[in-house]
Amino acid sequence: MINFPSGQLIKTLQELEQNSFSGMAEVTVDIVKSQRKCSKILILRQGKLVFAHSQWVTPQELAKKIGSQLNINLIGAAIKTAEVKVKNPNSFQEMCAFLSRMGIIKSEQIEAFILQDIILCLEQLFPYGGSLKTNTEFEFDLTYKTQENGWFFADLSPKLIKRQQQWKQLTTVGIESAEAVPKINPENIEKISNTATKQHCKKWINGRRTIAEIAEVTHQDPLKLAKNYNTWTCRSNSSRPIKISKKL
Structure with missing residues (x-):
């Protein structure tokens, strides 16, 4: 368990980055103003962020969330078909690749959705203090077209700064x-x-x-x-x- 003060989560994540950490980082921060806690999971691969969300999801749940955001009416039926056709239904890579081959969701749309989720999670965590717990047993096998191994914080920083300016x-x-x-x-x-x-x-x-x-x-x-x-x-x-x- 790693405890960090307000505004220091960036430093903690950069240390994981420098150590080429692979696995899950469970982050919980205390938001004093609204008297609530905010928890997110961050998945890293060799120090790069590859996934972030409020909780762990299955490949099917992730596909459903992406399909819902893109207003894809056939996403439910497509997921059921994919579960039967893919060799490993627990593989994010196989699930997303199958849906992409079917023309249901483009690989670029999957990447854009996950990148946006990472940005939103970091934005809601960074201002506050809290704790971080690592787990090296989790694997996330999805790779991306433009960022095969994920994103370093330096890749995400310009987007976060732009959003801060808008806020x-x-x-x-x-x-x-x-x-x-x-x-x-x-x-x-x-x-x-x-x-x-x-x-x-x-x-x-x-x-x-x-x-x-x-x-x-x-x-x-x-x-x-x-x-x-x-x-x-x-x-x-x-x-x-x-x-x-x-x-x-």
């Missing part, structure tokens, strides 16, 4: 981070003409959930969700205004 632009409307808690007056909800947006507000914005929590359960990018919230006036747990979009 800072939202502080002027009361969204300090993904830990902001959006609130909206019920009367304002009834004024929203878009049905999907109205349903989203009624279901998820209850004055207690953070943007990060809403993004997690609705499978959305917290930054994009925050930008959407910035187009319809409401308020967060700060006194400054937040807005919510007419389209979610």
Whole structure:
């Protein structure tokens, strides 16, 4: 178990990188402001990040998540076919390669999904202190077209910096981070003409959930969700205004 103070997870991951660590790193941080813990799993191969998520998933679950995000209607049937056809249904590489050959999901789309998941996980962990537990028994056999062995932190840093800049632009409307808690007056909800947006507000914005929590359960990018919230006036747990979009 490795304990690290606020803002020092980067240093801890860089040490794993330098040691060419392969396996799983279970990271849990304490978010004092919202009084909650945030846990993520990071999979490394020879020091490079190859996967990150809130919890471990099977190849079938991963394919389903990617298919859901891409609105692929046939993903369920395709996964069932793949389970029968591939030699090892527990292999991420075989599952994704089969779906790619079928033309269901392109390899580039799989890579883009996993890269985005890594970025989102790191972004939600980096500002805080917590603990990291390593496990060398886990293997993740999926390789990528443009980054065969995964990503070093230096590969990810520009994307994280760009997102930090975008988050800072939202502080002027009361969204300090993904830990902001959006609130909206019920009367304002009834004024929203878009049905999907109205349903989203009624279901998820209850004055207690953070943007990060809403993004997690609705499978959305917290930054994009925050930008959407910035187009319809409401308020967060700060006194400054937040807005919510007419389209979610």
